[in-house]
Amino acid sequence: MIKKKIYDVVIIGSGPGGLAAAVAAKKEGAEDVLVIERDTELGGILLQCIHNGFGLEIFNEDLPGPSYAQRYIDEAHELGVESMLDTIVLEVTPGRKLFASSTKHGFVEIDARAIVLAMGCRERTRAMIQIPGMRPAGVYTAGTAQRFTNIEGKMPGERVVILGSGDIGLIMARRLTFEGAKVERVLEILPYLSGLTRNYVQCLQDFDIPLQFEHTVKFIHGKDRVEAVEIAQVDKNWNYVKGSEETIPCDTLLLSVGLIPENELSRQAGVRIDPITGGPYVDESRETNVPGIFAAGNVVHVYDLADWVTLAGYDAGKSAAKFAMALKAKESAHIPVKAGNNVHHVVPHTINKQNLTNDEIELQLRVVRPIEERVMIEVHDGENRIARKAARYARPGEMLTLVLKERHFADVEKADSLTVDVNPR
Amino acid sequence: MVEKRKLICVSCPVGCELEVTLDGNEIVEVEGNTCKLGIDYAEQELFDPRRMVASTVKVKNGYHPLVPVYTEKPVPKPKIFDVLAELRKVEIEAPVSVNDVVIENVLDTGINVIASRDMPKV
Numbered sequence A: 001m002i003k004k005k006i007y008d009v010v011i012i013g014s015g016p017g018g019l020a021a022a023v024a025a026k027k028e029g030a031e032d033v034l035v036i037e038r039d040t041e042l043g044g045i046l047l048q049c050i051h052n053g054f055g056l057e058i059f060n061e062d063l064p065g066p067s068y069a070q071r072y073i074d075e076a077h078e079l080g081v082e083s084m085l086d087t088i089v090l091e092v093t094p095g096r097k098l099f100a101s102s103t104k105h106g107f108v109e110i111d112a113r114a115i116v117l118a119m120g121c122r123e124r125t126r127a128m129i130q131i132p133g134m135r136p137a138g139v140y141t142a143g144t145a146q147r148f149t150n151i152e153g154k155m156p157g158e159r160v161v162i163l164g165s166g167d168i169g170l171i172m173a174r175r176l177t178f179e180g181a182k183v184e185r186v187l188e189i190l191p192y193l194s195g196l197t198r199n200y201v202q203c204l205q206d207f208d209i210p211l212q213f214e215h216t217v218k219f220i221h222g223k224d225r226v227e228a229v230e231i232a233q234v235d236k237n238w239n240y241v242k243g244s245e246e247t248i249p250c251d252t253l254l255l256s257v258g259l260i261p262e263n264e265l266s267r268q269a270g271v272r273i274d275p276i277t278g279g280p281y282v283d284e285s286r287e288t289n290v291p292g293i294f295a296a297g298n299v300v301h302v303y304d305l306a307d308w309v310t311l312a313g314y315d316a317g318k319s320a321a322k323f324a325m326a327l328k329a330k331e332s333a334h335i336p337v338k339a340g341n342n343v344h345h346v347v348p349h350t351i352n353k354q355n356l357t358n359d360e361i362e363l364q365l366r367v368v369r370p371i372e373e374r375v376m377i378e379v380h381d382g383e384n385r386i387a388r389k390a391a392r393y394a395r396p397g398e399m400l401t402l403v404l405k406e407r408h409f410a411d412v413e414k415a416d417s418l419t420v421d422v423n424p425r
Numbered sequence B: 001m002v003e004k005r006k007l008i009c010v011s012c013p014v015g016c017e018l019e020v021t022l023d024g025n026e027i028v029e030v031e032g033n034t035c036k037l038g039i040d041y042a043e044q045e046l047f048d049p050r051r052m053v054a055s056t057v058k059v060k061n062g063y064h065p066l067v068p069v070y071t072e073k074p075v076p077k078p079k080i081f082d083v084l085a086e087l088r089k090v091e092i093e094a095p096v097s098v099n100d101v102v103i104e105n106v107l108d109t110g111i112n113v114i115a116s117r118d119m120p121k122v
């Protein structure tokens, strides 16, 4: 079971965006901050990005992804951020309720004063770009191959063709070369590189891996396992250029053909999505159109640098903490009025401390059972009696009232809650 | 003899295209750099090219079968595959802490290979 049912800030996703949001929310003064992550560890995509290139903007150091993540994981722990791992958020409501499921905690329902969406993005797949051909094993997204190679210690294949010149594809070209695979070719349908130039230099040029622009995969061959891919040049309208076909024998095809922000949860919560970025519309505080729901990182738009994701996460976490604290102040300004002994209900349900000026406050209530003798209606805060009033009898069919006057207000102000009892005298 | 060489600075993600004017073994001018790191890069790249190497080593009793590692500093480019071969020989024992030295002074380069993350024991 979970420890607390209501958190100040709940963050979905523990990549650089989510971790930065958690750290910033704590530093801004939020007390109960929870990160929910579906993986069994904190860190997000960074854990599989074992190459250097992270942290240049923020730390002025050239760190691998896991080291970069480790700094924020450690900081989050030091600040007392709570986390729930191996837990997937299934639904977020516009009223900031979350439903999640995990092996350890079962089905959980959590209320949040503010939420930060930091679910990152996912890779486009073969089905999304519709590559013709057979359906053998050996066709992976570059990120999947990266997870196999860098975390699970399994090589995706030995002779590799990579479609797409995005950063993940370029980085995997080098990585698989390091592990003894032969990367035959990198193909890009556009006339220019889609990843960073430095990755072209360090990942392809350094190892003489050929890159062809305006080329794509026309057909995937292979019965059980990929045996070859047929590639072709394309013209400006992406039609194959006749006679440009070439067959490259290989056992693996990696796809590095783009990322899409992961926003199923956002949509359910009523968050408006920009059709151009595929992520939520946000204002400068990173708040979405749904009050109290913020978003940062690749879930908003795809970043090329984790450092910038971190900075966006800071903004979102800080804003979420401010929102949560304003809400909390409002909540604590309201003193609940509870139905006590033999009382069915009391209206109003709460009293706003800020309104305790000169107006009288009338409490209206009904009893549970009739009492056919003189009764006492009593308002107390536990130990301390605040107001009382006598009545000739009490019947469920007849509403009773008690008026709190200015002379009671000092006591009301000090109370955590008020309870109304109706007892025989 | 004066010659011009084109390089791409990889010191940061900006990736400036540098044009270096060389007179024999001496750099006369570097153009195209956005910051002064670009000049250092040109010098390094032309006379002693180096790269950071990041890979994995096997770990016993760890939460994962591998732990990611990297060279603390860039190593000479021609030694990249030798460093990788050294890493393949290594198997360490969990628990591992971030920045633990996995290979000291790898191949006499004066550079340590260190762990990129904590790896708890299971």
Ligand SMILES: Cc1cc2nc3c(=O)[nH]c(=O)nc-3n(C[C@H](O)[C@H](O)[C@H](O)COP(=O)(O)OP(=O)(O)OC[C@H]3O[C@@H](n4cnc5c(N)ncnc54)[C@H](O)[C@@H]3O)c2cc1C
Pocket (backbone or CB within 6 Å): A012, A013, A014, A015, A016, A017, A018, A036, A037, A038, A039, A043, A044, A045, A046, A049, A051, A052, A053, A054, A055, A087, A088, A089, A090, A118, A119, A120, A121, A143, A146, A167, A168, A171, A262, A265, A296, A297, A298, A299, A303, A304, A305, A306, A307, A309
């Ligand atoms: C392969 C690859 C290589 C990269 N290389 C570099 C590089 O060299 N240098 C650089 O600066 N940047 C690099 N980047 C970019 C950088 O890593 C990303 O921009 C960054 O990780 C995005 O951070 P994020 O927090 O938005 O998302 P992520 O890191 O993707 O984290 C999102 C997290 O949310 C979790 N999640 C999603 N949905 C749910 C749910 N419903 N319930 C619970 N948890 C959920 C996911 O499991 C994940 O852990 C690379 C990115 C990739 C993919």
Ligand code: SF4
Pocket (backbone or CB within 6 Å): B009, B010, B011, B012, B013, B014, B015, B016, B032, B033, B034, B035, B036, B037, B038, B039, B041
């Ligand atoms: S010259 Fe400076 S700004 Fe340009 S790529 Fe090199 S380090 Fe980056």
